Each structure stands twice: as C-alpha cells, then as structure tokens.
Amino acid sequence: MLSVEKIKLGYNNIPVIHDVSFRVEKGEIVSLIGGNGNGKSTILKGLSGIMHPSSGSIVFNGQDITTAEAHKVVALGMSHVPEGRRLFPSLSVYKNLLLGAYLTDDKNVIHDRLEYVYSIFPILKDRGQQKASTLSGGEQQMVAIGRGLMSKPRFLMLDEPSWGIAPKLVEKIFEVIEEIRKDGVTILLVEQDVQEALDISDRAYVIQTGRVALEGTGKELLSSELIQKSFLGL
C-alpha cells in the first residue's frame, strides 16, 4: 500500500532524515518507534505532503506522491493525525469533525462518517458544541483521531496518540486503533510508548538519528536487545 524509498528530509537545508526506506502492506499496523527528536514526525510530514523529500520516492497505492501537496494527498485516502493533535482550538468539536470531511459535500456520507466516529468515541457526541480547546487531553486526542477518520481514509497515520493523556486512556486509545484496523484501515503509528506500540503492531521500524536502525515484527523487536536496553529499561 505504501512504499517509501530512500527519502531525505530536512528543515532549512539541515538534514533530519537520511535515506529512510520502509513499506506498509494493506491491513497492517506498522509502527515507527524511537526517542524524541529522531525524526519520526518528520517522516509523517513527508508522507502527507506537509514537507517534500529532497530525494527518494514515496509511492502510495501505486501512485507517486513524493511531491504531492498535502490537500491532494488527503483526497487519495491518506489521513494524518498530527503530533500534538493540532485541533482548531476555538472551533467546536462538531466543526472540527466536519472539517475532517472537508473534501466531500455529500450530506449522507458526512452523516455516516459522523455516526462511525461517534460509535468509536461516544463522548464526542455530548461534547459537540464545546470549544475544542476546553476538552481534556484525552478527549482532544479522540477529536483528533475522529477528525482524521472523517475523510474515510484507507490509510491512517497517527503521531503519538498517547501523548499527554492519562495512562488509563492510553490503553483505550490503543484498543481503538486495533478496532479501526479491523474496519479495514491500514495504520502507520509513530510512538514513544514502545511497549504498547509493539504489542499491537504487525511490524515496526526503529528510527534513530534519522535512519532505520532496526526492523522486524512486533514480537521480534520486543525481545531484541536494542529495544530492551534503549526503550524498555530491561
């Protein structure tokens, strides 16, 4: 479904990502894991068209999207739930969700998507008229994921969904991610919570200083020495 070949990415000519390659097959949950500042979020920005690689290629569903603009990429069925949630703070929860379905004008489709999101996160229905900025961290994350699902993506990228939310909710969020996958959405996950991420991932790539340091299935990586030493403190 997604194949990334040797992409280079950087800010103001300072390279951050060096020749990173990976792939995601249809129906998988794949994780990019690694500590803060290793360039995981930058990779997602490169995929969704917020940034463009200076070399390498990104092919999504057989289509080259290496230099595609962000608003075009969404239309292809790729949705990016960004780091730090990035809600529209002074708009209502309802409007935030509607904006997720910006590219469709079909009222029925929008209604169905809303119902789907409410079925995953029932609390969002009650919070509809509330300003997004007044929600708790966990609820904001639900809005962010819900908004990302409103475009009916085939491919969902989640950047640190466990960031800044209560530990009890973290588990709930990861359950939801598995649920979404069951509904036919392929998932690329960026996480610092390595244990949780590897538990639900089919495969994962360890990103260190802008390079792929290690790759393998979730189970393999959980038992690898590098992961245990660097991330799990075992």
Next chain:
Amino acid sequence: MEGVFTQTLVSGILIGFIYALIAVGLTMIFGMMDIVNFAHGEYLMVAMYFAYWFFVLFGMDPLFSLPLVTVLLFLLGVITYYIFIRPIISAPMLSQIFVTFGILILLRGVAQYLWNADYRMIPQTLTSGNVSIFGVYTGVSQLIAAAGAVICNGLIFWFLKSTKLGMALEAVSEDKEAARLMGINSDRMFALAWGIGIATVGVAGGLLSSFYYVFPEVGSNFCLMAFVVVALGGFGSVPGAFIAGIIVGLVEVLSGYLIAPSLKFMFVLFLYLGVVFIRPQGFMGRK
C-alpha cells in the same frame, strides 16, 4: 446643548460602523496569514476613485456602482495576493512590511499621477440631504453608509460562522498546517481572504464616496483608525473589530466635541495605548 450631545453620539456611532467595516478586512487578512496590510487605506482610496469616476463618466450614483466597485476590489485583492503576497508568505516579517508598504506607495503614486492631488467630490447623489430621526439630524448618505457597513459586517460574520467556505477560512487562520491535512487548499483560502478583505474595504469606499472627498491620501487617516480598531478588537477577531469600531468612532467625536476637534485623534490613540498596555491581545483577540 443636550441635543448637540445626542447628535454627536449618533455621528460617532455612524462613523464607527464604517471604521469597523474597514477594519474587518484588515483583521481578516492578518488573522489568516499574519500579514499586516499597510496599504489597506489605499484600497479604500481606489474604491472611492472608482465610485467617483463611475459617477463622472457614466452618471452612476455611488449606491448603484457599489456592487461593481465591490467586485472590482475583490478582484484587485485576489490579484494583489497572487502577484505581491504569495511570494513573501513565509518571508521574514520585515520583508512583508516592505511589500505591503510598497503597495501603499505604489497605489498612492499612481493615483497622484493619474488624477493629481485635487480633492474631488461627487456633487449631488441620490442620498444627499438630511433627515431627522427622533429629533436627531443626520445626513442620509451617512445613515445609508452606516447601515450598509452593518449589513456587510453581518454578512461577513454569517459567512464565517455558517458556511463551509467560511469554516475553512477559520480553520486556516487557526492552524494552517492542520487545515492542509484536512484537504483545504490554504493557498486558495489566502487568495479568498484577500479578495474578501479588500472587497469589504471597497464597500466602505463606495459608501464613503457619496459624502466624503476623495484624494490620493484619503486612505491614510481611515487606515490609521482601522489599525487602532483592529488592535483594540483583537487581531484576527471580526466581532471584536465591530465593537472596537463603534468605540473608536465614539471616542473620536466625543473628544472632538467635549475637548477640542483638533485633539480628537490624540484621544483615540491614547485609548489605543491604554488598551495595548493593559490588554495587549485586544478585547477579543487570541493571545
């Protein structure tokens, strides 16, 4: 004495509505892309000249040429965006200031070259004359201009809050990157914001032209007031600009009436300083 006071209050509110309308475009453009349009007053001047020439050349009353002027200014705003603003959208603030200030000088220079520095006025319009409402006298033109400004402000507010396109504009002004991830073409939204922002100042210019002189520098004072209004109301806030417009109009005429006409702008600027010191984000602005 009391009659004069009420009279003054009314004229303050009326001019305040116009200030608010001029300021709405300014605050919208700023809210969307953090660019301060120093040439805003010059677009007002251009709109007034358009209305003037429609009258002189075709005998069109400013009220009738208003839709035409609005459309022309909308296009001028969009063109300005694509030619001048787009290349500097992520440039340092200083470059952006130079560009919009450059547009100011350009438009003023062109106006002086084409139409010289004379003060011109449309001699007689459909709305000339005065009316008395509950004992308060006011020019019909002023009254219509104020009503037009309120309607236009209301339309902008409705557009932003209740239409899909308006929602997209708000989304871009809240978080450009997140808006792009929703599939919103932020470039097109910027162009639209310039179109609407300049069109609103076009409406203000068209309305003003029926009772105000037009000359190449006419924009400077209105624009200064609009800046005060934007800062008071909060950068990027449309309702804030509306309330602040009325306050600025009132402070201007009341200080002119109670203290001295020559000092009226000083008091507006005092008010501005006071607000900036105490509440830098304005009445309704985001921090």
